[in-house]
Amino acid sequence: MGGAVVTRNRLHLGRAALTVVLVLLGILMLAPLVWLISESFTQESAAFDLPPNWVPRPFTTENFSAIGGLIPFWRMALNSVIVAVITTVGSIMVSLLAAYAFSRCSFRGKDKVFGLMLAALMVPAQMTIIPVFILMRHLGLIDHLAALWLPALINVFSIFFFRQYFNSIPRELDEAATMDGAGHFWILFRMLVPLSGPAVAAMGILTFEASWNNYFGPLIFLSSPENMTLPIGLVTLQAGQGGSSVVVFAAITAVVVPVLIVFLFAQRAFIASVAAAGIRG
Missing domain, CATH: 4.10.170 (p53, subunit A)
Known part of the structure; x- marks a missing residue:
């Protein structure tokens, strides 16, 4: 005892x-x-007193007001939102369709094609940026937002992630739906996608965050200030326009906080989907 x-x-x-x-x-x-x-x-x-001020004293919002006078912040924010939303929605749609094909459909060379796609994950983006740049130039998309979201529609990791999640869903549900006359699109969007809600939410968070914080792509493809996104704008604010440190901090806060809020609201779905995909897959 x-x-x-x-x-x-x-x-x-x-x-x-x-x-x-x-x-x-x-x-x-x-x-x-x-x-x-x-x-x-x-x-x-x-600012920058020692010890650090954990509560702003004296409080002011002038730092945020000064951002617009140094860079077209709200235009850059709109560009970032447009690119992030199109990239997130578009890549998830493409990934769901591809994942369904690799998980539920049978076609010749399926495993080899899927293995080749997984091998592409080991290739750094810096190695493919030159051919992508040449392709975008031939399409006339240089210095255009489409040069950022169009290549991002193909997300190999997202396809792999959704395939693993679909594999954890019993195939008997597909067979029952097929016997009732359901087709592939009905099975995917009316059955598998609702059952994969946590996975879709998690991948949406990851994709949106990656697009929102993307610096390398805009640096290569964009040149006009009115087409730039927020990561390029922050560098311009700090280096090119001579913005003070507190103004730069205010701009960083305006960029970081929205993503944190989105993650806080969706963190349960994110954690649940990662655990399910890792254990079941």
């Missing part, structure tokens, strides 16, 4: 110690973000 009590107490102490360690790590990870947001609302004369 006494041994059981000791064991129980040790488990409680271990869990308490683990909780304390995780809380401390969480605080260390959140501290730079909190400091960034605090400095973005602080007047430049009082």
Whole structure:
């Protein structure tokens, strides 16, 4: 009896110690973000004091107002939203169709084609940027937003992710739907996609974040300020236009916070889908 009590107490102490360690790590990870947001609302004369100000004093919103006078921030934000939304919706649609074909359809060379696609994941984007640039130039899409979202419609990792999730769904459901006269599109969009809601949400978050933070693509394909996206705008604000540090911090806050809000609302679906795809697949 006494041994059981000791064991129980040790488990409680271990869990308490683990909780304390995780809380401390969480605080260390959140501290730079909190400091960034605090400095973005602080007047430049009082910024970067030591010890750091975790609460903005004196409080001001002038840093955010000054962004528009240095770069076309809202135009760049609109460009980023357009590219991110088209990339996210388009790539998920293409990936769902391709994943369904690799998971549910039988055709000659399916495994070889899928293996070739997975091999493409090992090729860095920097190695394919030259042929993609030449293709976009022949299509007349240089310095156009389509040069960013059109190549991004093919997402090999997304196809692999959805295929693994579809493989975890029993095929008996497909057979029952087929006996009732359902076709491939009905099975995909009326049955598999609703059952794959967490996977779609997770891939939507990953795709949107990757597109929103994409710096390499806009740097290569875009040249006009009115066509640039926010990552290029932040670099321009810091280097080319001589923006002060607190204004740069304010711009970074305006770029980072929306993505964090989206992730906070969808984090449960994200975690559930990753766990399901990893365990079931």
